[in-house]
Amino acid sequence: MFRNYFVIAIRNLLKNKGFTFINISGLAVGMACAILIMLWVESELTFDGFHENRDRIYEAWNRDSFSGELQCWSVTPKVLAKYIREDFPEVQDVVRVDWGANYLFSYKDKRIKEDGNIVDSGFFNMFTFKLLKGDKKTALNGSYNIVLSESFAKKIFGNEDPMGKILKVENSDNFTVTGIMEDAPDNTRFKYKYLIPWSYARLKGNDDENWGNNSTRSYVLLKPNASIESLQTKFKDIRKKHDNEAGTGEMFLYPMSRWRLYSNFTNGKEDGGLINMVQLFIIIASFILLIACINFMNLSTARSEKRAREVGIRKVVGARRIGLIGQFISESILLALLGGILSIGIVLLALPGFNKLADKALFIDFTNGWYWMAFFMVVIITGLLAGSYPAFFLSAFNPVKVLKGLKQQANKIITPRKVLVVLQFTFAIVLIVATIVIRKQIGYAQARQSGYDKNNLMYHFLTGDLEKNYDLLRNDLLQENIASSVTKTSSPLTESWSNSWGMEWEGKDPNDKTLFNRFYADNQIVKTAGMEIIKGRDFDLNTYKTDSFAILVNEAAVKAMGMKDPIGKIIRDNGAEWTIIGLVKDFIIESPYKNVNPMLIEGAGGWFNVINIRYQTGSNMQSNIKKTEALFKKYNSEYPFEYKFVDDDYAAKFANEKKTGTMATVFAILTIFISCLGLFGLSTFMAENRVKEIGIRKILGSSITGIVGLLSKEFMILVGISFIIATPLAWLAMGKLLDQFTYRIDLSLDLFIYAGLGALLIALATISFQAVKAAVANPVRSLRSE
Amino acid sequence: MIKITNLEKVYRTEEVETVALNKLSLEVKEGEFVSVMGPSGCGKSTLLNILGLLDDPDKGSFIFNEVEVAGFNERKRADMRKHNIGFVFQSFNLIDELTVFENVELPLIYTGVKSAERKEKVEKVLDKMQIMHRRNHYPQQLSGGQQQRVAVARAVVNNPKLILADEPTGNLDSSNGNEVMQLLTELNEQGTTIIMVTHSEHDSRYSHRIIRMLDGQTVTENILV
Ligand SMILES: Nc1ncnc2c1ncn2[C@@H]1O[C@H](COP(=O)(O)OP(=O)(O)OP(=O)(O)O)[C@@H](O)[C@H]1O
Ligand SMILES: [Mg+2]
Secondary structure: OHHHHHHHHHHHHHHOHHHHHHHHHHHHHHHHHHHHHHHHHHHHHOOOOOOOOHHHEEEEEEEEEEOOEEEEEOOEEOOHHHHHHHHOOOEEEEEEEEOOEEEEEEEOOEEEEEEEEEEOOOHHHHOOOOEEEOOOOOOOOOOOEEEEEHHHHHHHHOOOOOOOOEEEEOOOEEEEEEEEEOOOOOOOOOOOOEEEEHHHHHHOOOOOOOOOOEEEEEEEEEOOOOOHHHHHHHHOOHHHHHOOOOOOOEEEEEEHHHHHHHOOEEOOEEOOOHHHHHHHHHHHHHHHHHHHHHHHHHHHHHOHHHHHHHHHHHHHOOOOHHHHHHHHHHHHHHHHHHHHHHHHHHHHHHHHHHHHHHOOOOOOOOOOHHHHHHHHHHHHHHHHHHHHHHHHHHHOOOHHHHHHOOOOOHHHHHHHHHHHHHHHHHHHHHHHHHHHHHHHHHHHHHOOOOOOOOOOEEEEEOOOOOOOOHHHHHHHHHHOOOEEEEEEEOOOOOOOOOEEOOOEEOOOOOOOOOOEEEEEEOOOHHHHHOOOEEEEOOOOOOOOHHHHHEEEEEHHHHHHHOOOOOOOOEEEEOOEEEEEEEEEOOOOOOOOOOOOOOEEEEOOOOOOOEEEEEEOOOOOHHHHHHHHHHHHHHHOOOOOOOOEEHHHHHHHOOHHHHHHHHHHHHHHHHHHHHHHHHHHHHHHHHHHHOHHHHHHHHHOOOOHHHHHHHHHHHHHHHHHHHHHHHHHHHHHHHHHHHHOOOOOOOOOHHHHHHHHHHHHHHHHHHHHHHHHHHHHOOHHHHHHOO | OEEEEEEEEEEEOOOOEEEEEEEEEEEEOOOOEEEEEOOOOOOHHHHHHHHOOOOOOOEEEEEEOOEEOOOOOHHHHHHHHHHHEEEEEOOOOOOOOOOHHHHHHHHHHHOOOOHHHHHHHHHHHHHHOOOHHHOOOOHHHOOHHHHHHHHHHHHHOOOOOEEEEEOOOOOOOHHHHHHHHHHHHHHHHOOOEEEEEOOOHHHHOOOOEEEEEEOOEEEEEEEOO
16 A cells, blocks of 8 residues: 555656655755754753753852842852851752863973863762763862863873873963863863862962852752752851851852753843743744645645546545545655755755854764654654645545546635745744844944944953063063053953942942942053043053052943042042042943943052053054064963954954844745745646636737736735734834843834835745746647647 | 435535436346436436445435445445445546556555455456556556556456446547447456446447436336347
8 A cells, every 4th residue: 555655656756846846845944944953952951961960960049139129140159168068968069160260281392271160179979071081089189180171181192191191280380180081062061171179279379268259150969869948948048147248148059950041030030041042943943844834735735636636536446535645644754754854964064054153063963863763753743744734635525526527616725825825924024024123233233332442452361471571561562663552451341350339439329239340451541442531531650650549430430420520539449449530431341232331440459361452553463463472472481372352352242143143044044945935836836727818818918917917916915914914923023132132223114114025026036937937928839738 | 236216416506406316216236237328417427426436315225235325424435335346437537647557456455455466466357458568558658448448457356246337438439449348248247237327329239228317317228138
């Protein structure tokens, strides 16, 4: 029985090559989309899911109220770990992971800088990472032990056995390699290239008991049968118990299974997170697959005239309806299988680009049975979805009627098909609107005044001896006319690393917990960054020695402090008094989509991590860099020269939204592509079915444009209906999307009209090909063929 | 074998009602060869479709092999049909995408005959219809007479008790037509009951009995043998 179905299916496919091509390629593209998104979803859903202790691992979080709103964050004081161990017997272990460091490693004449972390020695007992060499229990015991990832070890030692080798870190301390860990998989937050034990930090004086210094993550492993509920109620008050200045601050334990997808907190409660993205993508994938299936349904039913006779004959010789349904569904599953095989090819081709877009390292593991299961599930679901409607439709034919050559009533067939076309184009129009909106929003934010001059501005972290030799370096840069101005700052100009509500000034409301960004700069920050002074002046240490404790404020800060004339006022921060000497125009240091936060730029009395160098406008950048590098080598010979340009970093602020924009564009194009494939097929059959009518109309004097119009009108009406349905849907969705930006465009109707017109034009182009072909055909020939 | 009494069939469209069969009664014995004749539109095909369980009567009784089948559901009708009845149409009605062999094999597939046995049966009947050498051709590659021989082969491959033929020679020239009538006669001689609709007096002479219809009723019967 199946052989017979198979034979007739294959012969039908070969006989109608155009139909087959449209169906298979549509299904393949739809399935490729679905597979890519499923890979992505799988990697997100299994994120950090490989730890054996995952049900017992928690992260300590803070919760506190600021200006009436509950905020949650996960960085904790270093001392917290100690008290968790002491206070709660149900806790098996606590592991701290520090904020991370970018250290210089030297081995023989190799110099490599790499990111890694300082962790408590229980790290490998809590988390499931394989040690290829070394012992999990002891690898992190000695203060000068280091565990390297396999690839990092390879980078340093090549083919030598790294175990027991001495590695110089930050040009000062010698570490012994005591373990090699397997490279972390893509789906974990712990992607460290090396681990250094906490005892090293203690030796270096970097372990403090200050509750005010929140700088590390604390992970908690519960004992196997401990009750998290009862622990939670006690844990809440740990801060109040040990920290005199805790105020309203509370703590809670946040389970590992929630970290990746749900950790968006609004007013103290979980409020979505990446899970929203996962859901959105599942919806989009389902829709694209559905659209591909709709094509299949539309084309199959459009071709029903051709299959009707076969159905009639089969029924006459004894086929039952259920058997015919089986036949048509197996046919669509066969088609889905062919599409599926093609889709694997498409996925393999698209994966590199998709990985780049999604910032992932996804791949298809062909040896994994689950993947094959999932693949066949997709094939079967697609086959069933696509084949069910045509199967019920075709199998219902009455043999007496079809064998007599009675045509099904045209209107009856066309109505569900019209609904399907409307569905496709509604989705397409929504996606076109999304593409336009996201692009417009990015363009809008990019065009926003940054408030300083990003161009010709380079920065470099103060690695190694740079801090010590800063004055000499600065001098040389200015003397040799390489730089027009130089300043050091606490962080790059595109990042804010510190904030606080603890600043005090005359007349401050004691309940005011407004957060101020805290930034440090030593000299000539306004000149170097190209900011705009509204009142007062720049830091000028050469003229005013007291500028070490001077402060610059931005407009938002003046507003937040409620000062009329800020110049000369005193601000107390971190135990020092700073005098306001200048007011600068607001500039964007954080998100270009948000309002500028209040900001204080404190003087040379602060701490510094970055050197900023402004080059002359119009000077030769390549030679500037070369000369700068020579000076860096002179003053910091052991460390590599790793410079960055501020404008590049600023541009990177748009990267996420640009990715979203690219995704929306890709989805829109795919949807339109698949929908148009279907429309093309449908218009082909329509034109074929109306050959005779067209011939007669031409003989009676109808013009070609008249006939093209006749054939296209119906589809145009459908696209019009789609537009009417899509507009409010897209309006709602885009409003929600834009709500996450403070600095945003407003939705206007013209945008929707462009999208609708776009869809209409694309549809028209697709249909008119067939319509024109039918219209210009010689009527005599088409009538004779009847 | 067949006994129908007061059979009625009415076609309703939006504008008109057509009485296709009007209180028609008829009996056919096993082994008979019956022709049905009458002007166009008098209900011959309707009658044949009901006899073949392709269509439902509106009223009346239809006893087939001593079983009342008038109220059968789709499953029972398909079952009854595939085991007992073979069809031959004026327009051959072969499936274009299947070869001669596969077309003839189709009824056997639906009655669940095993593959080896199918091959044997199909080859035997193709031999008998003298069309074996064309077994791997597609219908469009055959002449009308050959196509109708394939259709007859398909109708008889299951050894049905009853063959219903609706103007089997209507699309054939006289020599091809005679060939097909010869085949039907042979089948009848081997015991198969045949009911044939025809417009040709010549063809009707192959049968034992001619039933003449007018406006959905039988008017006369001529016994030929
Ligand atoms: N599906 C249908 N819907 C409406 N009327 C029908 C239908 N099928 C048949 N009829 C009508 O029923 C009557 C009998 O039709 P039938 O096909 O049985 O005639 P016939 O005797 O076979 O004619 P012919 O010799 O031309 O084949 C005719 O008047 C026909 O118009
Ligand atoms: Mg007829």
